[in-house]
Amino acid sequence: MTPIEQKIHILHYQGIPVGHAEEKEKKISAQSSKQRFEYVSVYHTADKNATFEVGGFIREQYERLGAEEGALGLPTSDTEKDPEVKRGQFQRFEGGWISWTPAKGVAYYISEEIGERGLGEATDALTKFPKEADFFQKYYQFALQSEQTTRIPALFTLAQSALETGWGKKAPANNMFGVKADKNWKGKKVLVDTDEYFTTSDMPFPEIMSIEWVPALGKYKYRVKDWFRAYDAPSDSFNDRAQFLLRKRYEKAFLYVGNPYKFAQEVALAGYATAPNYYAILSSIIAKLDSIKTALQNKMLYAGGTNFDDLA
16 A cells, blocks of 8 residues: 555545545655545655645645645645634645635745744735735736736736846836847837856857856856846836747747746746746745735735726
8 A cells, every 4th residue: 555545544534535536646756746636635755754635725725836846845744723723724835834714715925945834823925025015016917917918827927027126126117027129129228237147158248247157057157238128117018028928939838827837937948037046936936926916815805895806
């Protein structure tokens, strides 16, 4: 009997609904395997001899965040009852946690430096990330309008903008995505400082400040000035950037329009940016934005409002 089969027997004994198997047990890494059932998903990590189930509202959110391929990584506990919140649930993952309460719904936290959190009521993302929440409320409408016309996930769009502008702090000439002005660009343009990574040391730029070999990456890091597109307003940047991603180069990403994490991964694989950890950074930002969106949505619903995505 495999560890996952043993776990299913335990769940049955505990009276936890499992349902029928939706897939056979499969390897998801050298040390880990997974099997999805109707009501729960079970993960086993061989080197830690650990087997955990993820179910209910927490599984729904976990899968929206990309499940084991997302920023949260693998579960490090079972779905637990939160002793301080009536009917509350809580679960730890390699990269953070997810909680659910009847009053506040789902909340979660993605940590760049994985830490511990005591059981208790979830931290409100609007309080924890005020700068990021302000950015979300200022620009999400443009990202959502883009999604409605191009199918590009709004959270992906906003995450790219947050990364490129430092949450809105640096957007020269209203360029919200760091899009360069190549030879085909006929609009306004501006010279901007930027870092680039290449395998050779002879790449041409309008101005080169420094070139440094980075052994860990096997690439040269360029500090240069290059031409970037300029816009009259941020909304123009969002509209133009959407057209940029409709190129054939990124067509595989559109197989995952319902999952901003997978969409981001395919865009990164297609060479959107030269930074080697581009997807890892972007997925963490998407998770943070999603937590802010959830908090805003819950706040509106409890006040008798409407769906947040209906406001674009």
